[in-house]
Amino acid sequence: MTNMDKSLKNVMTTRLVTVELDDTLAVVKQIFDSVKFRHLLVVDSHKKLCGVISDRDLLRALSPHIGTLAENARDTATLHKRVHQIMTRHPVTLTPEATLAEAVQLFLEHRVSCVPVVGPDFKAVGIVSWRDVLRSLLP
Numbered sequence: 001m002t003n004m005d006k007s008l009k010n011v012m013t014t015r016l017v018t019v020e021l022d023d024t025l026a027v028v029k030q031i032f033d034s035v036k037f038r039h040l041l042v043v044d045s046h047k048k049l050c051g052v053i054s055d056r057d058l059l060r061a062l063s064p065h066i067g068t069l070a071e072n073a074r075d076t077a078t079l080h081k082r083v084h085q086i087m088t089r090h091p092v093t094l095t096p097e098a099t100l101a102e103a104v105q106l107f108l109e110h111r112v113s114c115v116p117v118v119g120p121d122f123k124a125v126g127i128v129s130w131r132d133v134l135r136s137l138l139p
Contacts, residue, residue, distance in 0.1 A: 003137050008103060009096035011136045012117045012126030018043045019083050021050060026079040028058055039114045041124045042087045049116055049124045051087035061086045093118045096125060100136060103128050 018041045019028060031040060032055050042051040063075035092106050093116045106115050107130050117126035 004099060004101040004104070006100050006136060007096065008094055008098050008100070008117055008126065008128050011100060011132050012096065012128045013037075013132065014126045016041055016124055016127060018047075018124065019053065020045070021082065021084040021087075023083045024079060025058060025061060025081045025083070025086070028053060028083060029062065029079065032058060037129075039127060039129065041116055041127060042083055043124060046121075047124065048122050049091070049093065049118055051084075051089045052091045052114065052116060053083055053087045054113070057086050057088070091116055093122075094128070095119070100133055103133060104130075107133075 017031060017035065017037070019031070021042060021044060028040060032038075038055045040053050041049060042053055044050050061078060061081060063071070063078045065071045065075040066079065092110050092112060094102055094106065096117055096119065098117075103115050106112065114127055114129040116124055117128060119125040
């Protein structure tokens with residue numbers, strides 16, 4: 001068995017931070033400002049996966065003047081947008097039994113930097129990033 005045959009359940013991050021469809025970008029910004037990771041899973045009220053939002057999605061959606069002397073009401077208003085307005089819908093996903101090789105294939109085919117891991121009923125149970133894959137290859 002090679003490292004690439006490892007299942008995602010041995011590599012994925014299971015301590016998930018999620019947001020809901022109607023959360024504001026201000027909430028997302030606060031989360032990204034206070035943690036080191038770069039992706040949030042978007043779930044509905046039943047915890048079913050709906051999408052992914054990255055720190056780059058947030059940066060594209062917010063005014064570059066927020067927090068500067070040039071900030072005005074229009075800039076601040078971008079913080080009131082909702083997650084569902086900027087998230088990636090229908091993300092590619094894998095199950096915990098999938099292999100690292102399958103995750104790498106999705107990273108390359110779909111040009112994504114993370115893959116949500118879902119269980120029954122499409123509920124998020126983990127997330128795997130390309131960094132997780134690289135870390136798992138270390139001795």
